Amino acid sequence: MKNSLQKLYDVITKYSNLLFLLITAAIFLTLASINEGEEKLPESKNGILDISNWNFDKKPTYTINGEIDFYWQQFPFDKSGKFNTNLLNDSSRVAVKTRKTWSSAGIPKKGYGTFVLQIKMPKSDMVMGIKTFRVKSACEVWVNGIKTGGIGSINKNEHEAIPSGLPLLIKLPSNSNIELVIPVSNYDHSLGGGITSQIKISPYNQLENTKTLNLIETSVAMTIAILMGFLLLVLFLDRKKKALLYLGLFSFSILLRIISIDEVIIYNLWADIPFTILQKGRYVGYHASVIFITLYFRQLLPEYIKKWFVYSTLCIYLISIAYVLVTSTYWSTKSAFSLNIVAVLYGLYMLYVAIRLLFSQNVLHKWIFVIIMFIAILIINDTLHLKGIIDTMFIGKYSVLLFFFVVLQTIIYFKFQKEIEAENELMGLMVNQKEMMIKEIHHRVKNNFQIVSSLLELQSKDIKDIKALQLANDGQNRLKSMAFIHQKLYQNTTGLIDFNEYLKKLVQEISVMYKSETDVEIAINAENIELDVDTAIPLGLMVNEIITNAYKYAFTGIKSPSLSVSMKKTESNTYTLEIIDNGIGINKKIDVLKAKSIGLRLIRSLVKQLNGSLEVRNDNGTAFKIKIKDTEERKLVD
Structure with a gap:
């Protein structure tokens, strides 16, 4: 079935320009011929x-x-x-x-x-x-x-x-x-x-032939509606695509409309059918067809058919169906005028969509333009005919052509799906390739950091000066803190770092490097905090500096040293990082916010980089409180 549709689509595409012109010309010639020549007819007087x-x-x-x-x-x-x-x-x-x-x-x-x-x-x-x-x-x-x-x-x-x-x-x-x-x-x-x-006078045999022709035309339209409806429902069950379901229900709605308007068949089958049932069938079939074709076009063209338009259409026409079903024929027909206005507005909006599609470069969009034009004209035609403004045929007379468009829509849908699936497959491959490349980059960066760290470690073995050796070890520590970030990025697919897990590994590495006579009790809490690389690296460097200093200077003579690291996110998309130790505290002569040591200068610089603030308390130990903004907030400030 799919191959047949594809072949039919290929034929239509091959002759698309010719068919496009012929169908468009047929529609507008039909409109141009409305009431043609009636001004010349003799009229009755008195x-x-x-x-x-x-x-x-x-x-x-x-x-x-x-x-x-x-x-x-x-x-x-x-x-x-x-x-x-x-x-x-x-x-x-x-x-x-x-x-x-x-x-x-x-x-x-x-x-x-x-x-x-x-x-x-x-x-x-x-x-x-x-x-x-x-x-x-x-x-x-x-x-x-x-x-x-x-x-x-x-x-x-x-x-x-x-x-x-x-x-x-x-x-x-x-x-x-x-x-x-x-x-x-x-x-x-x-x-x-x-x-x-209209009341027409004509040779009787011609009128009978017209009646027979109308009967055949209606029968063909009904048959096509039934076949198309069931075919589309079968395709829906096979492919689970809502658009096919809506198009199938549209076919059955049109079937109800045809039966109710071209009454010859239904009266032959059910001679005593009440007029009120037929009248309700006309309205319900019409309203339902508008609902389902709107839902179909929304599935097919979500960038053109807006949600507000879909919701408005559903609300108005569902209420109208309920009203028609519960009220008498007289009142349902009396309310038709307000719905006629809605129908004209609906048709005009669809014409607006069709014109936008006309300027699209997609050949499928141009075909949908013809289809939307046709449906919009039918809606406006029915409305104006009901009010007696023009004297044309009802939608039932266009049913065969309408269902040609339904078939064409099905082909278009399959073609759209094929293109979308191909694009999605290509995008999927591109995303996978991008993820692999990013992972590879993080892996290489981590390896480079480790190489530099190893070189520093080798070089430091030849350093005799204690101060120089300390500087080399500090540099090695900073490199490790950044390497851990890239290692975490390499290991996951989200592009975000679990900061709680990162802190645990970082503190563990620092504690191994700076062993104390007494084990330091460590508490870490940064649960449900995930950071991107632009935020994680500066924060990691700051944590490294503060904790390294704590291990080096804070716990001398402290019997039960403890260190806590916590981080929380506030509602205003800012983060608060607190690092507290129970050590001897920083020398009160040192102004942390002005000190010229490399570590403290680095912390201040990184806080500024993250549009944050730094607060230091030096009471029963040292407490660093750092508030920073997340990446999106920083972009707004910049």
């Missing part, structure tokens, strides 16, 4: 439509536009139920373009009424018909006093009226003059009663 001169041979479909008579709270039936248009009086003229709903005339949305339109047909041997895609109400269709169709069950009583979502297809008689009467009742849709999409 409730009369004259298309007697319309040439159905040249242009076989005519869309009804203009004024249509409407009789509010009136049905053309007497008490016995007999049809009689003479019972209709005091009409309102409903002037509409794409929607023939009575609310467009300022009439209350809930209730019942009758639409009447007189049509002057051209003389022709063709059998003509009328078709409308969506009614969202209950209605009957009477042509020249004969009932020729209807959906649902009309009634003056709200609780007895039964709405339907089926499309209408009516065969017209071979008359030059037609009286079209449509009684409608609506209590379930906030748009108002009537016909909420």
Whole structure:
């Protein structure tokens, strides 16, 4: 499967520029053709439509536009139920373009009424018909006093009226003059009663062919949605990638949307399905598809799709799904306007992301640009269509093309994953090589320190002057303290030194070098302190100087010598090091902060280097208290 996807991707990549141009052109040509030529169509006036001169041979479909008579709270039936248009009086003229709903005339949305339109047909041997895609109400269709169709069950009583979502297809008689009467009742849709999409007049066989074509198109789209959904879920179970799960759930959401909008299939399978279920299915399918495609793009493009956008989308559309499920159809459709605004804003943000991708150097990003453009256009198209601003097809009509994009997205995802895995593998190798190099450097530095220390040790054997010998030993000690640091760095992979362990080894080495007649009791506490090399080396040198001096000078005549070393980290990212001995103390004539001895000058210099402070107490022994800042704090100061 993966190899097949790779081959398909290679073909698409080879002809990517051509396909990119063709698909982009198709999208924008579709948009450019919205309502094309409708301004030239004859419109009905005063409730009369004259298309007697319309040439159905040249242009076989005519869309009804203009004024249509409407009789509010009136049905053309007497008490016995007999049809009689003479019972209709005091009409309102409903002037509409794409929607023939009575609310467009300022009439209350809930209730019942009758639409009447007189049509002057051209003389022709063709059998003509009328078709409308969506009614969202209950209605009957009477042509020249004969009932020729209807959906649902009309009634003056709200609780007895039964709405339907089926499309209408009516065969017209071979008359030059037609009286079209449509009684409608609506209590379930906030748009108002009537016909909420185009009414088309066309040769009847063509309308039937269109119906068959729509049925095939819907069936194909549903099949693709099911296959893609299951395929993506199988791939998710195999590869454990969330993006594949979200894309699969997106396919099933679109499937629900298709079934709910193109009702022909569902009504054939379940003739008595309540209209409210279909209406809820439309909204739930739409909201869920937005959620899952957003989560998918977040997985695919985390640097473009921000977290705040994802969280906002999830919050809004999850609440919307819950609202649709618990409220009546009327109120769920009434709240659609606010969601339409959200949908437009969502589409605009996605267009913004798409434009950013367009300027990316990555060919995959350019393909995702086309896909996001298409999805954003679908969302905006649905929204504007629902409000009657434009008269286009719903998302269901684009489903086959949409699922071509789903397939393409799957291929893109696999390609992305392949590139990411290759990059991660390369980065992993680079990190490993870097770690090995750093380890090797620390190892060599440690060895160099040890070589120099050994040379000093050899050289010191020939030194007769006691003071010079002491200086050589002190230098050797300092080198060892730095060598220990690099040894610890070589032995771990974190790049940090466990300072507690380091102190123990350092104090042990110093105690071996400066043996005392009485063992010194040593307490070390620097637990959970880890330092980088820039902090550890200066601190190690200071500890070495202070402890060396303690062993050399502090414990003369002391029966129970003791030495404690502790280090703590404060909340302000500073460290406090304390070294305390119970020795004889420093000669009070010596000012530690000004003394010119090499050791004390070195300590002061290192404290300054670490942006720290030094405090010395000379009471019942000597206590050094050094406060320093960590590396990050020092960078801020610098």
